[in-house]
Amino acid sequence: MSEVPPSIELRGVAKDYAPGRPEQVHALADIDLQLPPGTFVSVEGPSGCGKTTLLNLLGLLDVPTRGEVRWDDRPVQGLRERERSRHRLRNVGFIFQRFYLVPTMTARENVELPMRAARRPTADRRPRAATLLASVGLAHRSDAFPHELSGGEEQRVAIARALANDPGLLLADEPTGELDRANTEGVLDLLAGVQRERPLTLVLVTHNPLVAARANRHLTMSDGRIVSDRTGPEA
Amino acid sequence: MSRWMRRWRSLRHHRLQSALAVAAIASAVALPVVLISVGGGVASHEIDQLEHSGYQVAVASPGLHGVESAHALALRIDAIPGVAAASPILSAAVDAFPARGGTSPVLAEGIVPNAFAATEGPEEQGLFPHPLPFSDPSDTGLYDNGTYAGSSPREVMVASPFADAYGVSVGDPLVLAPTSNGSGGQAFTVVGTFGTPPSTIGPTAAFAIVLPLAELQLLTGLATAPGPAGGVIDAADTVQVALSGAGATDPAAIASVARSIAALVPYYGVSELSDQAAQLRASTSILTGFYLALSSVGLTVGLVFLAIVLVRRVESDRRVIGIRRAIGAPASSIAFEWLRTSTLLSGTGAAAGIVGGVAIVLYLARFGAGAAATAARLALFDPWLLGEIALAVVGLGALTSLAATRSALRVSLAETLR
Numbered sequence: 001m002s003e004v005p006p007s008i009e010l011r012g013v014a015k016d017y018a019p020g021r022p023e024q025v026h027a028l029a030d031i032d033l034q035l036p037p038g039t040f041v042s043v044e045g046p047s048g049c050g051k052t053t054l055l056n057l058l059g060l061l062d063v064p065t066r067g068e069v070r071w072d073d074r075p076v077q078g079l080r081e082r083e084r085s086r087h088r089l090r091n092v093g094f095i096f097q098r099f100y101l102v103p104t105m106t107a108r109e110n111v112e113l114p115m116r117a118a119r120r121p122t123a124d125r126r127p128r129a130a131t132l133l134a135s136v137g138l139a140h141r142s143d144a145f146p147h148e149l150s151g152g153e154e155q156r157v158a159i160a161r162a163l164a165n166d167p168g169l170l171l172a173d174e175p176t177g178e179l180d181r182a183n184t185e186g187v188l189d190l191l192a193g194v195q196r197e198r199p200l201t202l203v204l205v206t207h208n209p210l211v212a213a214r215a216n217r218h219l220t221m222s223d224g225r226i227v228s229d230r231t232g233p234e235a
Numbered sequence: 236m237s238r239w240m241r242r243w244r245s246l247r248h249h250r251l252q253s254a255l256a257v258a259a260i261a262s263a264v265a266l267p268v269v270l271i272s273v274g275g276g277v278a279s280h281e282i283d284q285l286e287h288s289g290y291q292v293a294v295a296s297p298g299l300h301g302v303e304s305a306h307a308l309a310l311r312i313d314a315i316p317g318v319a320a321a322s323p324i325l326s327a328a329v330d331a332f333p334a335r336g337g338t339s340p341v342l343a344e345g346i347v348p349n350a351f352a353a354t355e356g357p358e359e360q361g362l363f364p365h366p367l368p369f370s371d372p373s374d375t376g377l378y379d380n381g382t383y384a385g386s387s388p389r390e391v392m393v394a395s396p397f398a399d400a401y402g403v404s405v406g407d408p409l410v411l412a413p414t415s416n417g418s419g420g421q422a423f424t425v426v427g428t429f430g431t432p433p434s435t436i437g438p439t440a441a442f443a444i445v446l447p448l449a450e451l452q453l454l455t456g457l458a459t460a461p462g463p464a465g466g467v468i469d470a471a472d473t474v475q476v477a478l479s480g481a482g483a484t485d486p487a488a489i490a491s492v493a494r495s496i497a498a499l500v501p502y503y504g505v506s507e508l509s510d511q512a513a514q515l516r517a518s519t520s521i522l523t524g525f526y527l528a529l530s531s532v533g534l535t536v537g538l539v540f541l542a543i544v545l546v547r548r549v550e551s552d553r554r555v556i557g558i559r560r561a562i563g564a565p566a567s568s569i570a571f572e573w574l575r576t577s578t579l580l581s582g583t584g585a586a587a588g589i590v591g592g593v594a595i596v597l598y599l600a601r602f603g604a605g606a607a608a609t610a611a612r613l614a615l616f617d618p619w620l621l622g623e624i625a626l627a628v629v630g631l632g633a634l635t636s637l638a639a640t641r642s643a644l645r646v647s648l649a650e651t652l653r
Contacts, residue, residue: 085564086563
């Protein structure tokens with residue numbers, strides 16, 4: 001539960017899949033990136049350019065083949081899996097394109113999931129889940145299962161879940177990729193509101209220029225490299 | 236909503252797999268429940284019979300009809316202090332030819348009526364009339380001090396099922412022969428009937444007759460050796476000895492009488508019924524272990540099936556596992572999820588198996604026929620043993636979750652969430 005968003009830095013990071021084998025893939029190469037606390041960054045680029053891999057490395061879901069990932073100036077790529085899990089639990093929130101809610105849990109239980117993993121007491125997590133669902137406009141749907149929700153509602157539950165443990169870093173991988181225009185606007189307003197209201201760094205991968213336009217820093221990737229890094233609002 | 240309920244909901248999500256896993260475990264558990272409850276019940280019944288017999292010591296010799304000079308031996312045993320009665324018994328298969336036609340092999344028991352009545356247990360007392368309707372209660376008339384030259388009243392009692400089956404009534408003639416040659420048999424008069432106890436060994440006791448020992452010895456050639464100069468055999472299978480008064484329940488008194496009899500006939504086996512009951516208990520324990528070992532094969536198959544279902548479930552739940560791990564759920568939390576799943580499935584299977592096994596036994600007892608139904612009616616359900624079986628199954632089921640946990644913790648997050 002972060003009070004202040006982390007400062008995150010990638011130094012000479014590369015990621016290869018199946019290294020040393022004929023089917024080896026160079027997903028990322030020589031990435032140098034600094035994310036000051038509280039920034040809203042969009043990452044654009046064609047499919048397969050390494051956007052999701054970059055997100056996985058930032059969120060400690062994966063480890064680089066080479067280079068350093070530093071959080072608040074401390075290297076974290078060498079942490080053991082248990083420590084990385086704990087780090088993710090306390091500091092990172094994930095929003096996925098396909099929502100990835102647990103199908104056998106209600107909306108409330110999905111939101112409670114990270115808090116249960118963090119062993120927060122029931123008396124604490126119940127009202128917290130209710131508050132989060134209310135903040136995404138789904139207080140009345142807390143007992144609904146994912147298959148009973150619309151795509152927009154599912155993504156809003158996923159956002160509430162990502163915020164459950166007050167993360168300092170929110171990673172969103174094409175969060176509006178499966179939504180219509182109205183729901184896309186709704187989710188973007190929600191994310192922008194979240195970013196204004198609480199101190200967190202938001203990294204958002206998207207193909208959609210309208211979505212990217214909400215960010216104040218814009219990365220463009222191609223063939224595993226960052227080819228453009230611009231700051232400021234975009235039209 | 237408890238974690239267990241969430242797991243149950245997850246299992247309902249995969250109904251067919253869950254149902255098959257539960258069915259595999261249940262069928263593996265039902266088998267030992269049936270075997271142990273019926274086997275234990277029958278053994279317990281037999282032990283109870285032994286412990287409530289009307290006699291406490293048995294004299295026997297290896298082989299059929301191995302006790303010789305039975306009448307005389309019974310008298311010598313009678314003379315031992317503390318002995319109330321010594322009852323020689325000879326069992327032999329003979330053919331019976333009822334007056335209304337037909338032939339039936341029957342189990343004939345030769346007894347000394349007075350001595351037999353004195354060694355009857357509570358159950359036999361309810362089955363036989365009192366006094367026994369034989370005109371020579373001491374069986375000394377025909378025996379005539381080993382000459383077998385005395386008068387022969389030719390009296391026999393028949394089991395009620397036999398009497399019913401062949402329309403035999405008291406006062407009717409009944410020809411008995413040691414072979415299937417009815418013309419070589421001897422005509423007896425039916426002087427009474429007796430009931431038969433529930434038996435797990437089929438209709439043998441239902442087709443039985445009882446007659447004086449000397450009569451049966453003569454009929455079967457076990458009175459004297461063949462030939463004009465043949466000596467007296469006076470054969471029996473056992474001599475059942477009842478102690479008098481408080482001695483009947485005093486282990487020291489029983490042991491003392493057994494030692495005295497052994498001193499009289501050191502070449503015969505002398506056993507206390509309490510020893511026989513202990514031996515039966517020991518053999519019952521061995522049988523129970525054997526049933527469990529036999530059932531472990533089925534249980535192993537069931538548990539392997541459960542492990543396969545769990546590993547298969549990991550494959551289909553890769554995304555959910557990935558989500559949970561991406562969120563930061565610790566490995567122990569993932570492991571406990573699979574432990575809970577395994578425990579729920581194996582516990583449900585064990586409960587279903589126990590209920591199913593009990594239901595099978597109750598069904599057999601109520602609607603079955605023959606020896607199976609009789610055995611089922613004697614079944615005993617030991618809640619502690621059933622609980623231990625269930626606990627063992629749940630424990631082994633928990634072990635099977637290890638394979639699934641290992642697979643779950645090896646799920647690649649980057650791949651599952653792509």
